[in-house]
Amino acid sequence: xxxxxxxxxxxxxxxxxxxxxxxxxxxxxxxxxxxxxxxxxxxxxxxxxxxxxxxxxxxxxxxxxxxxxxxxxxxxxxxxxxxxxxxxxxxxxxxxxxxxxxxxxxxxxxxxxxxxxxxxxxxxxxxxxxxxxxxxxxxxxxxxxxxxxxxxxxxxxxxxxxxxxxxxxxxxxxxxxxxxxxxxxxxxxxxxxxxxxxxxxxxxxxxxxxxxxxxxxxxxxxxxxxxxxxxxxxxxxxxxxxxxxxxxxxxxxxxx
Numbered sequence: 001x002x003x004x005x006x007x008x009x010x011x012x013x014x015x016x017x018x019x020x021x022x023x024x025x026x027x028x029x030x031x032x033x034x035x036x037x038x039x040x041x042x043x044x045x046x047x048x049x050x051x052x053x054x055x056x057x058x059x060x061x062x063x064x065x066x067x068x069x070x071x072x073x074x075x076x077x078x079x080x081x082x083x084x085x086x087x088x089x090x091x092x093x094x095x096x097x098x099x100x101x102x103x104x105x106x107x108x109x110x111x112x113x114x115x116x117x118x119x120x121x122x123x124x125x126x127x128x129x130x131x132x133x134x135x136x137x138x139x140x141x142x143x144x145x146x147x148x149x150x151x152x153x154x155x156x157x158x159x160x161x162x163x164x165x166x167x168x169x170x171x172x173x174x175x176x177x178x179x180x181x182x183x184x185x186x187x188x189x190x191x192x193x194x195x196x197x198x199x200x201x202x203x204x205x206x207x208x209x210x211x212x213x214x215x216x217x218x219x220x221x222x223x224x225x226x227x228x229x230x231x232x233x234x235x236x237x238x239x240x241x242x243x244x245x246x247x248x249x250x251x252x253x254x255x256x
Contacts, residue, residue, distance in 0.1 A: 065092040069150040069162040079171040079197045083130040087150035089120050096124025104128040108146045142170045171197035173239035175247035189224045203238040230255045
């Protein structure tokens with residue numbers, strides 16, 4: 001053989017004219033090959049001392065060498081969501097490997113495959129989808145990670161694996177806003193720039209500084225307020241949704 005180790009160099013044929021041997025090949029042997037195959041020869045001496053020979057080629061292109069896993073998106077809200085999974089399997093030459101068996105695993109949520117084997121296509125790709133509900137993610141908690149792995153079998157049954165982590169983000173509101181003073185110097189437009197799982201509830205309060213001369217409220221997402229005079233005012237926004245606690249932010253508006 002070109003590579004590997006044979007159990008015995010010489011064997012005597014049996015009554016059926018058959019001789020047997022075992023070839024042991026490891027990954028290091030394969031890594032030095034320049035071609036996607038190696039040869040094994042069998043020789044026999046015949047009358048007159050001549051040798052006859054037969055050769056077989058062992059194809060290594062159908063053996064997985066690497067697997068890589070990608071997840072999109074890389075985060076999921078605590079309210080639940082889905083993540084698309086893509087595993088790419090390549091052979092020893094770095095080419096995509098079609099027909100490889102891939103098993104996706106997760107520590108939370110449910111896989112569209114149900115844990116069954118998924119086979120790679122001609123591009124070496126195997127796909128699955130993770131779906132997770134709010135109840136399933138609450139077990140892990142905000143800031144924790146869903147751990148997903150993809151496995152396939154390599155040379156001689158070697159387990160090849162890649163793992164990604166999907167971070168669980170809070171669905172609670174974040175109160176952020178910007179404001180713009182219009183040309184008249186008294187009209188101010190407020191724009192919500194925060195985040196949070198919809199639907200969101202907005203509670204705005206606009207108060208003069210010192211308090212007492214002006215006070216106004218609004219429940220709009222992006223309100224516009226006409227202030228009575230130059231001076232200082234505070235704008236306070238409280239945002240709420242189904243994921244406590246509510247978020248509050250206060251900014252000072254100064255009109256000249």
